[in-house]
Amino acid sequence: MKKYVLLSFVAISMLAACHESANHGAGVAGGQPNAIDSAAQAAAAFKKTVISLVDYKKDPACGMPLTAGLEDTTRYKGKLYGFCSKECKEEFLKNPDGYAAKSK
Numbered sequence: 001m002k003k004y005v006l007l008s009f010v011a012i013s014m015l016a017a018c019h020e021s022a023n024h025g026a027g028v029a030g031g032q033p034n035a036i037d038s039a040a041q042a043a044a045a046f047k048k049t050v051i052s053l054v055d056y057k058k059d060p061a062c063g064m065p066l067t068a069g070l071e072d073t074t075r076y077k078g079k080l081y082g083f084c085s086k087e088c089k090e091e092f093l094k095n096p097d098g099y100a101a102k103s104k
């Protein structure tokens with residue numbers, strides 16, 4: 001009889017522990033700010049990677065350093081160009097040779 005009581009006590013404390021960790025897990029998964037943070041971190045990491053891949057560290061259209069902002073890229077004659085905005089990319093594509101020459 002004593003053994004049975006002890007066993008049920010262990011079972012109850014295990015259930016309680018499970019319940020607590022389940023609650024904790026749900027709290028983390030449901031944490032919107034955490035999800036946004038990791039998305040922002042992933043975006044920042046992605047931009048760092050792209051900046052390390054572009055052949056020039058400046059936006060060829062406006063001359064802005066890409067570390068200040070990188071929205072788009074295009075490959076032209078084997079070189080990868082980064083742009084601070086879609087407008088700059090469009091500007092570059094109007095006269096890629098002219099801007100490419102300036103980038104050198």
Ligand SMILES: [Zn+2]
Nearest residue numbers: 059062084088
């Ligand atoms: Zn620009």
